Amino acid sequence: MRDAGESPLLVAADTFRAAAIEQLETWASRLDIPIVSGRPDGDPAAVVFDAINAANARGNSTVIADTAGRLHTKGHLMDELGKIVRVTGRAREGAPDEVLLVLDGTAGQNAIQQARQFTKDANVTGLVITKLDGTAKGGAVFAIVHELGLPVKYLGVGEKADDLVPMDARAFVDALLPRAA
Template sequence: MDMTEQIIEAVKKAYETQGREGLDVFNIASAEVEKSLSTMDYVLKRADGALTVVSIVGVNGTGKTTTAAKMAHMIQQQGKISVLAACDTFRAAAIEQLKLWGERLKVPVIAGADKADPAAIAHDAITASLARRADYLIVDTAGRLHTKHNLMQELQKLHRVMGKQLAGAPHEVLLVLDATTGMNALNQAREFHKAVPLTGLVVTKLDGTSKGGMVVAIQKELGLPIKFVGLGEQPDDLQPFDARQYAQALFSEKE
């Protein structure tokens, strides 16, 4: 609603100054969204020390595992060393899925057995990443409903263990949102942000939806930058967020 009112106000001002002639509401709306989204820092953080830990969180089915793998691949493409930690020990085949991605992308994966303690795996992964002199450790956490208090507490424990093992870890906590979810994504963001302070968002499945506008509301309310967008299934389909492209895409279909 806030963003809608901002756009309406901008259209009114444009009408008052230039009249109806040549007034393009879609262009004004796109410019307002771009202006709102451009205020944030979208770059993936780099810790002062030798290793940056990125925790990937979210509800079930948003694409966390593939996002973690694609992010590790992107980091490798930049000439840096990345390691993956398979801390989703609850979903059947999640560890296997990440290992397959690791083999495909030539990224090392630190994993334990099914049902193992995720915090213990994260602890081992930090130790292994430091030994390998890795630049980034990407931690794939289990999907959990934002309404399940006990699962959110478990995520807090995972982050506490990482923080004890390495000061400041996790340095980035990225919430993966499915763009097709619509405004329920705002509730997810609110609850995760309360439990484990988020540093940014990753929006997946943007290639198949027109509902991506929900991230504007999230950014407006919680002040969280969108760090990356997922546009497909291939390793290179995770892309850094571009506010201008995003805003233009939102209003590209003038129906």
């Protein structure tokens, strides 16, 4: 991102999971990226709102908010996600520019249901598929892309910062369906 001239700001808006804030603060420190953190059990939407205002004041060009992981079947948590999306629009007209859904590459067919519900509630614009460094193939991605028209933006192939890589469709398909020798 910084290679493209962006100046990101991270937002620790997962105020529910123990140690989530500290975990993102550790990544921010490793990557030398500023961060705005909420307090445990705080309102995630308020944290995101404050972070967007801070980014505007500091001149950060990109705000990346990490929210709590949630099951698509938990209505109150999905409502909260919708609130976060609405609040970003109040903090900056036209926001959010991008809403990325992070899907576990091992989730299989459940990922399709997740993508449907998250797209309905949070206007998802793209996907990040993780855990592709093991035996997971991420085959459900094809159904999601076909049905919802969502592009895959990034793939997670490990746990290091450099292991989040831009999607390369040819390499993905080649890994999923290796050619016979």
